[in-house]
Amino acid sequence: MDHAPTYYAATAKNRVDYPSLETDIEADVVIIGGGFTGVATAVELAERGLDVVLCEANKIGWGATGRNGGQITGSLSGEKAMAREFRRTIGDKAADYVWNIRWRGHDIIRERVKKYNIDCDLVFGHLQTALTQAQLAELNATYAQGCTKGMADDLELVPKEKIGDYLETDIYQGGLLNRRNMHVHALDLCFGQAQVVRKLGGRIFENSEVTHIEHGERPLVRTKTGSVRAQKILLAGNAYHLLERKKLNGKLFPASLANMATEPLSQSDADAINPHRLAVYDSRFVLDYYRLTADYRLMFGGGTNYSGVDTPDVARQLIPALERTFPRLKGIKAEFCWSGLDGITLNRIPQVGRINDNVFYVQGYSGHGIALSHILGEITAQCMAGDGSEFEIFENVNHWHLPLNRKLGSLLIAIGMLYYKIKDKLEKYP
Numbered sequence: 001m002d003h004a005p006t007y008y009a010a011t012a013k014n015r016v017d018y019p020s021l022e023t024d025i026e027a028d029v030v031i032i033g034g035g036f037t038g039v040a041t042a043v044e045l046a047e048r049g050l051d052v053v054l055c056e057a058n059k060i061g062w063g064a065t066g067r068n069g070g071q072i073t074g075s076l077s078g079e080k081a082m083a084r085e086f087r088r089t090i091g092d093k094a095a096d097y098v099w100n101i102r103w104r105g106h107d108i109i110r111e112r113v114k115k116y117n118i119d120c121d122l123v124f125g126h127l128q129t130a131l132t133q134a135q136l137a138e139l140n141a142t143y144a145q146g147c148t149k150g151m152a153d154d155l156e157l158v159p160k161e162k163i164g165d166y167l168e169t170d171i172y173q174g175g176l177l178n179r180r181n182m183h184v185h186a187l188d189l190c191f192g193q194a195q196v197v198r199k200l201g202g203r204i205f206e207n208s209e210v211t212h213i214e215h216g217e218r219p220l221v222r223t224k225t226g227s228v229r230a231q232k233i234l235l236a237g238n239a240y241h242l243l244e245r246k247k248l249n250g251k252l253f254p255a256s257l258a259n260m261a262t263e264p265l266s267q268s269d270a271d272a273i274n275p276h277r278l279a280v281y282d283s284r285f286v287l288d289y290y291r292l293t294a295d296y297r298l299m300f301g302g303g304t305n306y307s308g309v310d311t312p313d314v315a316r317q318l319i320p321a322l323e324r325t326f327p328r329l330k331g332i333k334a335e336f337c338w339s340g341l342d343g344i345t346l347n348r349i350p351q352v353g354r355i356n357d358n359v360f361y362v363q364g365y366s367g368h369g370i371a372l373s374h375i376l377g378e379i380t381a382q383c384m385a386g387d388g389s390e391f392e393i394f395e396n397v398n399h400w401h402l403p404l405n406r407k408l409g410s411l412l413i414a415i416g417m418l419y420y421k422i423k424d425k426l427e428k429y430p
């Protein structure tokens with residue numbers, strides 16, 4: 001299946017088409033899924049000299065990777081749970097580990113883009129905004145914590161009266177500027193890394209859905225027209241794959257996230273609404289997020305459908321929030337509208353583990369997967385190359401398991417999330 005009709009698919013510069021798997025081949029590692037998890041891990045493995053094959057059911061970046069908001073932030077939605085769970089393996093070092101890991105994906109992406117000269121519109125600068133005084137207090141606390149961790153130069157609290165220097169809107173009570181966070185053309189970042197895999201000798205196959213895994217000392221994956229026998233397998237299909245149900249059922253639930261890009265703004269409108277080209281999100285549980293693309297479109301996302309069903313009319317859902325934020329843009333047209341699935345975990349910690357000794361899985365970023373997928377790509381490759389110490393920190397996390405099928409599980413999560421949506425609605429917004 002071709003890419004969804006996204007801004008990214010329409011404007012990507014690094015697209016390469018790959019063949020489908022038509023024969024029986026061998027490799028050190030076979031990766032199932034060509035999103036950020038699969039492709040970033042493939043880069044890491046190929047850099048370590050392993051012979052890697054990647055099978056993607058559709059096109060590289062077809063899933064959440066080619067549909068997201070492109071915001072690379074230090075947000076970890078399961079951060080408190082992570083600090084608690086990681087203690088199981090690394091004791092008192094857990095809190096520092098969680099703090100440091102939130103920036104590790106930034107380093108990996110920045111250095112990879114530079115090293116391999118990946119053209120992907122990488123821009124620094126992000127503003128987290130507060131709609132209420134309570135949210136502002138949380139941003140103040142984040143700022144104070146960042147300063148004690150040596151990030152004072154990267155952070156700046158923006159009071160309500162200064163928001164106008166950054167955004168042409170009066171809906172916020174203030175914000176926290178973060179110069180380390182970035183935004184990116186997500187599909188070009190993924191395509192660019194796929195090209196790196198190929199240059200380093202890895203083999204990529206598109207339109208090659210893995211239908212079956214045969215376990216054993218040297219496991220095998222089968223597609224309709226070929227197979228790959230390998231030492232190790234990585235399942236990187238996130239919310240889109242249904243393999244290994246016996247072990248993985250009831251762990252991960254798909255949520256549908258909506259996103260759109262407007263027609264291009266004039267340079268003067270772009271300069272007026274967001275002169276510093278910041279990526280922005282607010283501090284609600286179900287938040288709005290937006291940024292300007294390289295060609296001056298406003299990419300605007302929001303709303304999460306935890307029932308896992310795609311949003312039927314994305315523009316109708318998002319345009320009112322966009323116009324409320326930027327009255328100047330009243331009447332603007334949405335040129336691209338789409339939605340995509342991301343895997344939600346109950347404790348908001350990514351799920352990382354092994355089905356058995358040689359079949360690994362990494363999934364479930366709960367809406368914050370760009371940095372995390374790159375971090376876990378590095379950690380998984382380290383493990384496959386012989387050092388499992390960091391992989392085990394994640395692997396030892398206790399994950400809830402709902403003995404329900406996906407539909408019922410998603411329904412239960414949707415009901416749980418309703419609480420947060422109502423809580424958001426009841427807060428007093430201007």
Ligand SMILES: Cc1cc2nc3c(=O)[nH]c(=O)nc-3n(C[C@H](O)[C@H](O)[C@H](O)COP(=O)(O)OP(=O)(O)OC[C@H]3O[C@@H](n4cnc5c(N)ncnc54)[C@H](O)[C@@H]3O)c2cc1C
Pocket residue numbers: 032033034035036037038055056057058059060061062063064065066067068069070071072073208209210211236237238239240241242243256257258259289301339340341342343363364365366367368369370371373
């Ligand atoms: C609308 C939206 C906005 C988002 N915004 C942000 C954001 O701004 N910042 C952020 O950090 N995160 C964001 N995310 C989350 C982020 O995009 C994801 O967490 C991340 O891209 C997940 O990458 P992945 O490779 O694990 O999964 P995916 O990108 O979903 O890739 C999985 C791939 O596996 C393939 N596959 C499935 N089954 C098989 C099979 N049997 N055989 C072969 N291939 C298979 C699929 O075709 C797919 O291409 C957003 C997500 C969405 C949907």
